[in-house]
Amino acid sequence: MENKINDQWIGIKLKNKTDKLPREILIDIKGNVYLDGELFDEATSKYKNLSIDVEQHSKLSSGEETQRIIEESKKAKKGDYVIIKDEEGPDKKEITTVKF
Secondary structure, X not given: OHHHHHOXXXXXXXXXXXXXXXXXXXXXXXXXXXXXXXXOXXXXXXXXXXXXXXXXXXXXXXXXXXXXXXXHHHHOOOOOXXXXXXXEOOOOEEEEEEEO
């Protein structure tokens, strides 16, 4: 239990108590989902209409974007928009734009 709290990434607490929804939803760094403190398993969950899907990505920023933002900030004028990153894959498109 202690390790789960230390690895907590996202926590959602509901104000209204109902039997149809969990009181608390926690997602840890590894993508594990906990409902009311117990590991969520869709097959054995008491919440039959609840489905949770957590996408896991292993991509971490190595600082290239930050370095590019710093460089562009030296050249850009106030109010300018600069595209820092523009990537397109088969299932997504990612654009990072900064306004100076």
